[in-house]
Amino acid sequence: MAPPKIVILTGAGISRESGLHTFRDPDGIWARHRIEEVATPEAFARNPALVQGFYNARRAQLRDPAIRPNAAHDALAELDASWPEGRFLLVTQNVDDLHDRAGSRRLLHMHGELAKARCLRCAAISPAPGDLTPESACPECGGTGTLRPHVVWFGEMPIGMERIEAALAECDLFVSIGTSGAVYPAAGFVREVRHRADTLELNLEPSEGSHLFDEARHGPATQLVPAFVRETLARWG
Template identity: 60%
Template sequence: MSDSIRNIVILTGAGISAESGIDTFRDGGGLWEKHRVEDVATPEGFARDPALVQRFYDARREAVQKVEPNAAHRALAKLDAEWEGDLLIVTQNVDDLHERAGAKRVLHMHGELLSALCASCEQRHKWSEPLVGNPACPGCGAEALRPDVVWFGEMPYEMDRIYDRLRRADLFVSIGTSGAVYPAAGFVRDAREFGAHTLELNLQRSEGSYWFDETRKGRASDLVPEWVAEILG
């Protein structure tokens, strides 16, 4: 298969980080870490109770710094280092495990826990400390920092760049995603329409599984290293 493949787009979701101990975004009850998604992952929730939202993300930010990349992250970092064609890892995850594993061609479409966004000057800053005390923005000095995370109702980052890469992809691979959250859930359909081969690596079939040319079921830490070894030949 790799002889005809030059350009690869990979989408990763919560399933790839779950094996590192990071909870998936929401369970069947629409909750995230026992909170209603509407309370902690929407602009309205932040406007209603900013201290609650800041504490929630402060806890997530602290927790993510205590976990480690797993075999799936490391395998994608190996692919990133050795693949001579175009490669883009688009992640829905807000952790930094791809980067800590060594991957460089990564795009965080939903933002990053280890980043703060200033609502005043709109600058982003690397951030590993709590935000609940309203620390000043390093850029403009305003006490207007918020988590640099895309909430429901907000536009994901760099969509033009993602669609441009999907247009040119020979292979689209989805890893550990539910296929339930748009616009990412629609990427497989876009990639197929542009002529890419499509592959799903997941614990179980996603909601959009019928759009994929091939589905492989299992743990990401098993499937991803196997697939990377296959694609690198």
Template identity: 55%
Template structure:
């Protein structure tokens, strides 16, 4: 696109964090190719076998804590600051449950699938920062209930978070960019077509074409740590 877009909507997926050592989900060798999500990532699985579910997320949480942001995360943080400096906005919506965007310097991140470094009480609904392992022996810091804490992530069968804010930001955007997404998980996979219906230019940045690659106006392929900084530089960011 020509000129500088004032309001950019960026959607990120697992491909952004893959180069930081965090596993993807639907690729060959991804988490859901090795583990059954119905046994690990549903409310029913948690109700039937909470210890197994919590152990799975403990391993993932330790991986997040050990990981470091990569060049793609840092490029988005710089772009956010530069957009703001020229009176614009970069709305960063992520499907990722890690905190690498924040640790790279992004100041406003909307986690539509929740955050692994937080725990939610099933008794009172309180959400608490949580970096350690999580077990049924843990009490809720807010209400004291025991054995009712779960990861504050969206499981299969649950509604994504912050949908109203996401829809409003998408409607206000001048440019839609999806980075490292599979194009297979809705509602996120539908945002590109929603953007196009509003006349918003769209671009996919990915290691390879996503499931909905045909819906994008433009595509840049390669590792996110290389392709995304180049694309943002082309935008003057």
């Protein structure tokens, strides 16, 4: 019997143990910043310097040498490397690069990538590991004042939805890791697959949609995710 087709969704909880702030915790990022001021197209049009400064601070944290992939990121990279081609997709809501640095390759950043910029003039996507300002020039077309963070803001369509929907339509196992279950469309993925695929939640505490999963395990991601990967590879690897 062929190994199952797996779709894994990760959220901010998987990076929390690496030292990155989550967005929706009581002391998280959205508790200190108003969404409408820093995370919408209208906010960027109104005050690009404020928006760029907000994301520059996020990038600065990501550049901290203490911020590195943890055991959960490493375990998913191992599963990616071990699983048959065409039977695995890792979808992350996170804009950090910790999955990339851990070695995950079949990876889709549905909410964009913090260390990249997108040009509003030519649509080119370019590396942006450092600070951006309203005067930053696009490396492709040379336009100034045209670069925005390559992140999906509120009111915008997530990236790669056609690929995600196709993978969900065929998956045999859906695993949600470190997500609040409050952000759509990702929060609705379990509803799409729950009657035809096995579903598993791995989260520090029950998410808003925890009751929709066949099984839910609660605890630190650095413990739960490596254990899940070991079990999966022992059974199918």
